Amino acid sequence: MTTNDLPITQANQKVRPHPTQNEALLFEKSSPGKRAYKLPPLDVPAVDAKAMLGAAHRDTPGLLPEISEIEIIRHFTRLSTWNYAIDLGMYPLGSCTMKYNPRVNEFVSRIEGLAEAHPYRPESHAQGILEIIDLLQRCLLEITGMDAITLQPAAGAHGEFTGILLTRAWHESQGNPRGKILIPDSAHGTNPATAAICGYAVENIKSNSDGGIDLDALARQVDSETAALMLTNPSTLGVFESQIHKIADILHAKGALLYMDGANMNALVGKVRPGDFGVDVMHLNLHKTFSTPHGGGGPGSGPVACKAFLEPFLPTPVLVRKKGAKGRGAREAGGEGIESGALHWDYNRPHSVGRVRAFYGNTGMFIRALAYILANGPDGLRQTTEDAVLNANYIRSKLEDLYDLPYSTPSMHEAVFSDKRQLVHGVKTGDIAKRLIDYGFHPYTVSFPLIVHGALMIEPTESESLEELNLFIGAMRSIAREAEETPDLVKSAPHSTRVSRLDEVQAARQPVLRWRPAK
Numbered sequence: 174m175t176t177n178d179l180p181i182t183q184a185n186q187k188v189r190p191h192p193t194q195n196e197a198l199l200f201e202k203s204s205p206g207k208r209a210y211k212l213p214p215l216d217v218p219a220v221d222a223k224a225m226l227g228a229a230h231r232d233t234p235g236l237l238p239e240i241s242e243i244e245i246i247r248h249f250t251r252l253s254t255w256n257y258a259i260d261l262g263m264y265p266l267g268s269c270t271m272k273y274n275p276r277v278n279e280f281v282s283r284i285e286g287l288a289e290a291h292p293y294r295p296e297s298h299a300q301g302i303l304e305i306i307d308l309l310q311r312c313l314l315e316i317t318g319m320d321a322i323t324l325q326p327a328a329g330a331h332g333e334f335t336g337i338l339l340t341r342a343w344h345e346s347q348g349n350p351r352g353k354i355l356i357p358d359s360a361h362g363t364n365p366a367t368a369a370i371c372g373y374a375v376e377n378i379k380s381n382s383d384g385g386i387d388l389d390a391l392a393r394q395v396d397s398e399t400a401a402l403m404l405t406n407p408s409t410l411g412v413f414e415s416q417i418h419k420i421a422d423i424l425h426a427k428g429a430l431l432y433m434d435g436a437n438m439n440a441l442v443g444k445v446r447p448g449d450f451g452v453d454v455m456h457l458n459l460h461k462t463f464s465t466p467h468g469g470g471g472p473g474s475g476p477v478a479c480k481a482f483l484e485p486f487l488p489t490p491v492l493v494r495k496k497g498a499k500g501r502g503a504r505e506a507g508g509e510g511i512e513s514g515a516l517h518w519d520y521n522r523p524h525s526v527g528r529v530r531a532f533y534g535n536t537g538m539f540i541r542a543l544a545y546i547l548a549n550g551p552d553g554l555r556q557t558t559e560d561a562v563l564n565a566n567y568i569r570s571k572l573e574d575l576y577d578l579p580y581s582t583p584s585m586h587e588a589v590f591s592d593k594r595q596l597v598h599g600v601k602t603g604d605i606a607k608r609l610i611d612y613g614f615h616p617y618t619v620s621f622p623l624i625v626h627g628a629l630m631i632e633p634t635e636s637e638s639l640e641e642l643n644l645f646i647g648a649m650r651s652i653a654r655e656a657e658e659t660p661d662l663v664k665s666a667p668h669s670t671r672v673s674r675l676d677e678v679q680a681a682r683q684p685v686l687r688w689r690p691a692k
């Protein structure tokens with residue numbers, strides 16, 4: 174029997190309705206007099222709280238839940254089981270590279286001397302962590318083939334912002350900042366936002382039928398007002414832009430730069446280097462490619478690497494090594510006791526675009542990313558890339574008989590389908606994604622990239638085993654069958670969660686953040 178025929182049984186369907194799905198709020202569980210603590214009777218004189226607090230004193234106590242300790246423990250423990258996490262199962266969000274965060278990263282980042290290093294620690298006492306930052310920088314430069322780097326930006330979009338600031342500063346140094354940035358219609362939404370916030374007009378470039386850039390159209394569009402082209406490679410269609418070196422030549426001939434959105438480097442690491450195919454400046458997402466956690470908008474990291482001519486514009490401070498042989502012990506005048514060969518932060522950079530982040534960036538992410546790079550080594554990183562691409566193509570080959578494939582160009586690390594064949598039965602990509610929840614999977618990326626109507630964007634990453642991929646494929650095949658036979662079942666999914674369909678627009682526009690007791 175092939176995987177395509179796998180029947181969905183109790184055993185290969187991962188998650189079923191949880192017995193605690195209907196967990197009430199603590200307020201609803203409250204009953205008067207219950208306590209989570211017991212204290213001995215007061216054996217000192219009681220203070221006069223009213224006299225002490227004055228107008229701040231309240232006569233009626235706040236409406237807080239009254240509840241026992243075990244109820245609190247169970248409440249929060251149950252809630253914690255509602256969260257979907259990479260540690261629980263596959264997270265196929267395309268363009269997000271939701272890979273497993275290896276435990277060795279966490280172990281290393283929690284070593285006391287690293288976890289508690291203070292950013293105001295004098296440089297002479299911080300050489301260990303500075304060596305870590307320096308080594309990570311050198312690894313990322315080797316991986317990207319670029320010349321210089323800053324680790325300051327805290328996210329991919331923040332990296333884009335920094336990279337385009339460098340672009341603008343360089344053009345200004347040439348006498349004209351120029352007025353526009355070219356962005357293909359397959360771009361991530363952060364790209365045009367970045368260009369606009371850096372003061373550039375955005376001009377769209379249409380993709381050709383392979384999902385790549387039309388070189389003739391590009392050559393016509395690039396002119397003396399073009400500051401840069403922002404290109405994601407592989408694109409959000411999961412397609413490698415094989416003409417990238419020619420694209421770089423077209424831009425450079427007109428004095429424009431090539432910015433590469435490197436969020437999809439999971440498809441390239443160890444195989445090709447953007448610095449070798451003409452990229453001038455790019456960002457990486459440590460929280461995608463290099464297995465550091467995606468922090469709900471929190472502790473991300475979006476380093477920006479560039480060619481040497483952009484180096485003078487990098488944000489301050491820049492990590493430099495004091496000249497001279499290491500260990501000679503010679504103290505340099507004015508170096509605050511920093512020995513030659515030691516690392517220190519250089520703030521004296523007259524052409525810099527300035528700081529983009531407090532201190533030096535999200536150092537905890539640097540440690541995790543370096544642990545990942547060193548644990549894998551060059552061969553391991555290359556294998557990782559190959560496995561990521563293999564997994565995506567395995568999914569593509571097992572689903573392309575049931576789901577429409579709008580671009581037949583070979584896939585890299587993600588496969589992009591459309592809901593065209595399910596739409597005949599009134600089932601849309603969002604419905605299929607919601608139904609996946611019932612099968613125990615996080616949904617894939619819905620309706621993106623925008624150039625594919627009703628897109629299903631699936632990125633399994635290298636983390637997943639053949640068994641897990643087969644479970645996912647089984648679920649997707651089963652949903653395709655349901656879309657034909659019982660479309661209403663799919664359209665009203667999910668059926669296994671506490672709440673089913675939310676009005677996502679209203680939830681964003683009118684969030685209800687306060688619970689009020691029933692009268």
Ligand SMILES: *Cc1c(COP(=O)(O)O)cnc(C)c1O
Nearest residue numbers: 268328329330361363405434436
């Ligand atoms: C994720 C992503 C970004 C933005 O990165 P953030 O860290 O979320 O700001 C930009 N471009 C592409 C292609 C991405 O996938």
